[in-house]
Amino acid sequence: QSALTQPPSVSGSPGQSVTVSCTGTSSDVGSYNRVSWYQQPPGTAPKLMIYEVSNRPSGVPDRFSGSKSGNTASLTISGLRAEDEADYYCSSYTTSATYVFGTGTKVTVL
Amino acid sequence: QLVESGGDLVQPGGSLRLSCAASGFTFSSYWMHWVRQVPGKGLVWVSGINGDGSITEYADSVKGRFTVSRDNARETLYVQMNSLRAEDTAVYYCGRGNYPYSVDIWGRGTMVTVSS
Numbered sequence: 001q002s003a004l005t006q007p008p009s010v011s012g013s014p015g016q017s018v019t020v021s022c023t024g025t026s027s028d029v030g031s032y033n034r035v036s037w038y039q040q041p042p043g044t045a046p047k048l049m050i051y052e053v054s055n056r057p058s059g060v061p062d063r064f065s066g067s068k069s070g071n072t073a074s075l076t077i078s079g080l081r082a083e084d085e086a087d088y089y090c091s092s093y094t095t096s097a098t099y100v101f102g103t104g105t106k107v108t109v110l
Numbered sequence: 111q112l113v114e115s116g117g118d119l120v121q122p123g124g125s126l127r128l129s130c131a132a133s134g135f136t137f138s139s140y141w142m143h144w145v146r147q148v149p150g151k152g153l154v155w156v157s158g159i160n161g162d163g164s165i166t167e168y169a170d171s172v173k174g175r176f177t178v179s180r181d182n183a184r185e186t187l188y189v190q191m192n193s194l195r196a197e198d199t200a201v202y203y204c205g206r207g208n209y210p211y212s213v214d215i216w217g218r219g220t221m222v223t224v225s226s
Binding site for chain 2: 003032034036038040045046047048051052053055057089091093097098099100101102103105
């Protein structure tokens, strides 16, 4: 199972919006609405930010939103803040009843 | 809360068993997962097990070498890792499956190093 494809890095100034893409195949992202997004600041464990493409767990700011079209999912961070600087990973359930993560994207707040 | 233990330095071809002690939730009600990460690299899903231990799933890279299990009475998740290879070197996280098909609670990880 190959990793989902994410851009290595994206950046934005405080207050701006950034979008991170996550491209898979018809065997994972394209098959189900079972895409999640995780935030991982340096040296810490991941934190769930989005589940089932566009749902936020309690406590996650509504600045974080998710969407999907075909084999590509996206995470958008609106009103970018310094504390949003971290690595972000997408994940998808697959038709093989396994999970696959994305390659990871470093979000930098300029 | 999840706390992993058992990480160590082991020689190629060797074995190791990792544990993950859970607390603060009804352990037997949740899928549990192992996810690994080479320092500085991305996350990789390794294995998952359902609440009563009757269903297990593995990544192709560890199938036949790793065995996931759980003891619900002890609220502990395990992974037995055999025939270890250098490419198994990573931080191993355990996580609780929740919010359909997601991991909502993560441990701090335990480091496994496979080297001679």
